[in-house]
């Protein structure tokens with residue numbers, strides 16, 4: 263874990279209230295307000311990405327009471343924490359152990375519990391083995407080659423619905439194309455919203471043979 267953590271706060275819209283979170287000091291100034299958001303000098307999990315903030319706002323305004331929610335590639339995990347505050351039972355996943363360690367502390371700081379899991383989204387079996395969720399969330403997870411295909415395979419195994427937030431970086435395909443609607447178990451995009459430069463696409467996910 264980074265030596266120095268600082269506490270930050272963001273205000274969520276509507277009745278979402280304020281989220282408090284600890285963040286490694288070295289990442290707190292990065293970067294995410296220019297035309298292109300990249301943070302080459304810091305571990306990606308430790309940066310406050312616009313997509314994570316936007317998806318947290320989306321979750322905070324949703325009726326999630328009692329729903330089982332999983333967030334993939336959670337990083338600082340603000341959507342997971344916002345969903346838990348909105349009444350969901352939440353699991354958050356990242357392949358960086360430090361992210362999951364800090365997530366537990368940040369959930370506690372906001373008076374909620376979030377189950378943290380260290381896992382790689384390109385290995386579906388351990389995550390699919392945790393049972394079905396009602397909703398999958400993911401923010402800014404499509405930046406590396408192969409991620410879209412791996413997520414398109416995994417998501418229908420996990421949940422019937424997914425909300426994916428993406429910052430629409432220049433030169434990237436539209437979100438639904440990037441994920442490949444056909445690969446999503448014949449799923450389809452149902453609703454799109456934008457928060458600043460971030461697009462949030464809701465997908466209805468088709469059932470796959472493995473998904474039952």
Ligand SMILES: C[S@@+](CC[C@H](N)C(=O)[O-])C[C@H]1O[C@@H](n2cnc3c(N)ncnc32)[C@H](O)[C@@H]1O
Nearest residue numbers: 306307311314335336337356357382383401402
């Ligand atoms: C750009 S960051 C976004 C973090 C957070 N979702 C947000 O929007 O603030 C991408 C996150 O995905 C995680 N990640 C990348 N590849 C992964 C994989 N194969 N399995 C699980 N997590 C992964 C990274 O560790 C990082 O936390």
